[in-house]
Amino acid sequence: MARTIAAESWGHSTVRTACPLDCRDACTLDVTVEKGRVVKIDGGDVNPVTRGYICAKVRRFSERLYGEDRLLYPAIRKGQKGQGTFSRISWQEALDHIAERMEHIRDTTGAEAILPFCYGGSNGLLTQDTNDATLFRAFGTSRLARTVCAAPTGAANLGLYGKMAGVTYADYVHAKLIVLWGVNPAASGIHLIPYLRDARRLGAKLVVIDPRTTSLARQADLHLAPRPGTDLPVALALHRYLFEHGVDERFLAEHTKGADALRARANEWTIERAAQQADIDAGALERFAEMYRSSSPALVRCGWGLERNRNGGSAAAAVLALPAIGGKFGVRGGGFSMSNSTALGIKADAWMNDTPEPRTRLVNMNHLGRALTEYTDPRVEMLFVYNCNPLATMPDQNRVLEGLKRDDLFTVVYEQVVTDTARYADVLLPATTFLENYDIAKSYGPITLQLVRPVIEPVGEARANAEVFSDLAARLGIGEAEEETDTLLRIAGRLPQNLSAELLETGSATPPFGGTPIQFVDVFPLTPDRKIDLFPAALDAGAPAGLYGYQADPASDKYPLALISPASEKSVSSTLAELRQRSAALQMHPSDAQARGLATDDPVRVFNDRGEVQCPVALNADIRPGTVSLPKGLWRKSTYNGSTSNALVPDTLTDLGGGACFNDARVQVASLGKH
Numbered sequence: 276m277a278r279t280i281a282a283e284s285w286g287h288s289t290v291r292t293a294c295p296l297d298c299r300d301a302c303t304l305d306v307t308v309e310k311g312r313v314v315k316i317d318g319g320d321v322n323p324v325t326r327g328y329i330c331a332k333v334r335r336f337s338e339r340l341y342g343e344d345r346l347l348y349p350a351i352r353k354g355q356k357g358q359g360t361f362s363r364i365s366w367q368e369a370l371d372h373i374a375e376r377m378e379h380i381r382d383t384t385g386a387e388a389i390l391p392f393c394y395g396g397s398n399g400l401l402t403q404d405t406n407d408a409t410l411f412r413a414f415g416t417s418r419l420a421r422t423v424c425a426a427p428t429g430a431a432n433l434g435l436y437g438k439m440a441g442v443t444y445a446d447y448v449h450a451k452l453i454v455l456w457g458v459n460p461a462a463s464g465i466h467l468i469p470y471l472r473d474a475r476r477l478g479a480k481l482v483v484i485d486p487r488t489t490s491l492a493r494q495a496d497l498h499l500a501p502r503p504g505t506d507l508p509v510a511l512a513l514h515r516y517l518f519e520h521g522v523d524e525r526f527l528a529e530h531t532k533g534a535d536a537l538r539a540r541a542n543e544w545t546i547e548r549a550a551q552q553a554d555i556d557a558g559a560l561e562r563f564a565e566m567y568r569s570s571s572p573a574l575v576r577c578g579w580g581l582e583r584n585r586n587g588g589s590a591a592a593a594v595l596a597l598p599a600i601g602g603k604f605g606v607r608g609g610g611f612s613m614s615n616s617t618a619l620g621i622k623a624d625a626w627m628n629d630t631p632e633p634r635t636r637l638v639n640m641n642h643l644g645r646a647l648t649e650y651t652d653p654r655v656e657m658l659f660v661y662n663c664n665p666l667a668t669m670p671d672q673n674r675v676l677e678g679l680k681r682d683d684l685f686t687v688v689y690e691q692v693v694t695d696t697a698r699y700a701d702v703l704l705p706a707t708t709f710l711e712n713y714d715i716a717k718s719y720g721p722i723t724l725q726l727v728r729p730v731i732e733p734v735g736e737a738r739a740n741a742e743v744f745s746d747l748a749a750r751l752g753i754g755e756a757e758e759e760t761d762t763l764l765r766i767a768g769r770l771p772q773n774l775s776a777e778l779l780e781t782g783s784a785t786p787p788f789g790g791t792p793i794q795f796v797d798v799f800p801l802t803p804d805r806k807i808d809l810f811p812a813a814l815d816a817g818a819p820a821g822l823y824g825y826q827a828d829p830a831s832d833k834y835p836l837a838l839i840s841p842a843s844e845k846s847v848s849s850t851l852a853e854l855r856q857r858s859a860a861l862q863m864h865p866s867d868a869q870a871r872g873l874a875t876d877d878p879v880r881v882f883n884d885r886g887e888v889q890c891p892v893a894l895n896a897d898i899r900p901g902t903v904s905l906p907k908g909l910w911r912k913s914t915y916n917g918s919t920s921n922a923l924v925p926d927t928l929t930d931l932g933g934g935a936c937f938n939d940a941r942v943q944v945a946s947l948g949k950h
């Protein structure tokens with residue numbers, strides 16, 4: 276397949292493609308190009324989920340494409356790490372230099388001293404887990420556990436349901452009760468909003484569980500604002516209530532196992548005790564329990580906000596178990612909704628396992644700071660970063676920074692723009708964006724698969740991941756260089772069912788069950804015995820306090836405030852956060868501010884033993900007392916002192932899945948003027 280975009284894009288044209296960024300929706304895009312430049316990005320109207328509109332973030336994507344931070348050519352560091360001064364080199368020089376360094380490390384220390392580091396910055400099937408995986412597997416580098424997000428919820432869903440597909444957007448209108456638990460679609464996954472509105476118009480009740488009074492919480496019939504990290508007791512109290520008020524024993528016997536063990540753990544949590552722990556009103560919690568018990572179809576949308584703490588895996592498991600105990604499956608609009616990333620049966624193993632994964636060292640990405648500063652046997656000598664900006668997104672930011680400053684660390688950053696991490700690179704490689712390369716976009720809210728087409732020629736000398744990694748592999752004697760289109764055809768050819776032909780011919784593939792499967796009618800648990808395992812032994816053994824075991828709040832007298840860092844409407848994780856103009860403000864309840872003598876716009880220090888963030892404060896009655904908030908994905912320039920919330924986040928791991936505990940940061944706040 277040859278690229279024909281030059282002819283298509285000259286003059287004026289609108290090209291249909293899709294958004295592969297790390298967002299549930301995977302919008303269809305209509306991108307208008309004039310004389311080879313993107314002039315407008317809009318939502319396509321053929322996609323019933325996109326409905327002709329997209330988020331403001333991607334509407335601005337051309338500011339990243341052509342902005343002053345765009346990486347235009349390969350470059351090598353001049354001066355100190357972090358200064359951000361580089362000089363241009365050719366692709367050949369850059370790749371030769373990297374290949375030589377990789378060979379030298381392999382021949383002296385061993386290839387495990389090389390740590391590839393990537394995440395969902397470019398979330399399509401082609402830009403990760405293809406030629407990059409082949410290269411690093413064959414070379415024998417350290418492996419990365421990519422668990423910064425969705426690992427605890429994923430572990431819970433896998434353990435209980437074998438990752439059964441969930442309810443999709445179109446079926447929300449059938450629900451009589453919708454519970455949004457730890458999720459704010461107004462900031463991430465905006466295309467759920469019209470479906471919620473339609474469901475409300477048809478009489479659905481809405482319950483929102485969030486420590487902030489979000490716009491949806493304001494409209495809800497019931498809003499619970501638990502202290503971060505206490506979703507587990509809240510969910511277990513619901514289970515106890517459901518068990519006490521009668522459950523569908525036939526369904527439990529036929530379709531589940533482990534209900535007694537779950538019941539035993541839930542029995543510890545009365546409504547009163549859970550409400551006290553979560554610092555919410557017991558009467559409101561009981562009302563919620565009764566609303567859930569008595570409503571059908573009832574739908575729980577389990578978000579990722581509730582997983583980002585020490586109890587996150589068990590909390591997700593308890594929330595996902597609710598429809599089983601409450602008898603909510605088997606009707607359209609009933610059950611749970613979380614990630615549908617596996618609903619099409621696509622597994623990267625289909626193409627990655629040509630080169631099996633070696634049993635080299637596995638590094639949890641949330642421990643990057645530790646890995647760079649403490650790991651020996653072997654010490655990390657080379658960090659290869661792509662699709663990711665770890666200095667902005669990983670916990671324990673100061674330790675990550677300390678590691679990146681190491682003179683004896685050789686860092687490659689392959690990126691679209693000069694990120695915070697890129698400033699510490701030894702070699703910079705310019706990457707294409709999804710408007711310049713082919714990809715395959717898989718949504719994880721709706722169930723869709725779409726072809727991402729390049730709508731313009733690469734800006735500057737940017738190159739696509741698939742080509743660069745195969746080119747580097749060829750230099751290292753591992754396989755042959757491959758054109759991006761050949762990688763596309765190879766991957767597409769290994770998709771399950773008939774997805775490939777339809778995808779390549781029409782640009783999208785038809786999902787099974789019309790994209791709206793009913794749980795326990797169309798789809799069933801994918802566990803070995805096809806039953807819901809409400810108490811998987813492996814999860815129980817893996818969690819420090821056992822499955823559904825509660826671990827106490829890490830707050831202290833010195834650091835009493837819980838700091839959260841929820842998704843914002845300004846960036847997709849840290850992607851596009853470079854476009855923020857103003858300093859981010861710490862959101863704080865007026866009662867907490869008053870106790871500290873603070874007023875809106877006062878400069879403050881937010882601190883704990885790990886670090887300090889300096890920024891303005893904004894008094895906001897929409898956040899619960901005792902909790903403060905900074906946006907997720909901030910770049911260092913968005914605060915006064917170059918630290919973001921992650922400087923205050925411990926690198927401890929969640930109870931299940933090895934996830935990040937972003938919401939376990941406990942802090943104090945004081946006026947900057949006083950210190």
Ligand code: SF4
Nearest residue numbers: 294298301302330333
């Ligand atoms: S980030 Fe999400 S909402 Fe925005 S265009 Fe991409 S898929 Fe659509």
